[in-house]
Amino acid sequence: MARMTMVEAIRDAHDVAMARDDRVIVFGEDVGYFGGVFRCTAGLQKKYGKSRCFDTPISESGIVGTAIGMAAYGLRPCVEMQFADYMYPAYDQIVSEAARLRYRSAGEFTCPIVVRMPTGGGIFGGQTHSQSPEALFTHVAGLKTVVPSNPRDAKGLLLAAIDDPDPVIFLEPKRLYNGQFDGHYDKPIVSWKKSELSEVDEGYAPIPLGRAKLRREGRDVTILAYGTMVHVALAAVADSGIDGEVIDLRTLMPLDIDMITASVRKTGRCVVVHEATLTSGFGAELVALVQQECFWHLEAPVARVAGWDTPYPHAQEWHYFPGPPRIAKALQAVMEA
Structure with missing residues (x-):
């Protein structure tokens, strides 16, 4: 290494x-x-x-x-x-x-x-x-x-x-x-x-496309994230005290449907996080997938935390991003639903 x-x-x-x-x-x-x-x-x-x-x-x-x-x-x-x-x-x-x-x-x-x-x-x-x-x-x-x-x-x-x-x-x-x-x-x-x-890993060490990675095991709620938002999701779990399971998707297409569905069926709750604009973002596809594959296991509606539906606001960059407080609020909401 x-x-x-x-x-x-x-x-x-x-x-x-x-x-x-x-x-x-x-x-x-x-x-x-x-x-x-x-x-x-x-x-x-x-x-x-x-x-x-x-x-x-x-x-x-x-x-x-x-x-x-x-x-x-x-x-x-x-x-x-x-x-x-x-x-x-x-x-x-x-x-x-x-x-x-x-x-x-x-x-x-x-x-x-x-x-x-x-x-x-x-x-x-x-x-x-x-x-x-x-x-x-x-x-x-x-x-x-x-x-x-x-x-x-x-x-x-x-x-x-x-x-x-x-x-x-x-x-x-x-x-x-x-x-x-x-x-x-x-x-x-x-x-x-x-x-x-x-x-x-040194040398030639490819990681197969289409496989997500479990970053944190938990029992209360599944958090689906990728890229920068993986770290934000982990911070939100630590700050909130909620036992969240954090899945790093890594590959959005093809998607690791098996890992996603297994996790949501276990926890019964799901929060999707991404940095891009909310409307028509990739999170909408994830919500639809979870609802389709895990409907009878869900204890609460699937929540999304994402960027605002605005052009990128440079002057308010830190508020635009889904930060740990916004994610923690969503986690609390799905736990109380």
């Missing part, structure tokens, strides 16, 4: 994948010489050369379109959108081309690309650097969507995504890149100490 930040773990995953398979190509805006705006690809161009790690023009549709063409010819591109907010010009390429290539060609072509995107808020990035667009991808048949919550998962899931024969959207919570985060948004990011870094 090595101790790493999430940035270091993502960089290590790239390195391992590129070393073991010369079909893996990394490119995007500033990912080559500069090593990415968050330094997730630092050193790769120097190690593997400009033909395997290179910078592109500021053209998200061009980046993804090029990756799709490379994938159709047998390469395995792993590209970076500098922020998830910038992916909209590439959305048509992702949805109309990448997601459908296997089906429209009757399996003659596949599209083994990974589109990495820093997602979410917490770094004072404002409206155009802080969005959480995961629901835009989980709705699209043919795409897989991944959101890690810690360095070990970030490396293992990225390796599995690069190996996957179909397109994977890999959303990386910026709040977790380089800072120690205890789930309380009113506290500043602090530097990691080596003793506090996450243990990450």
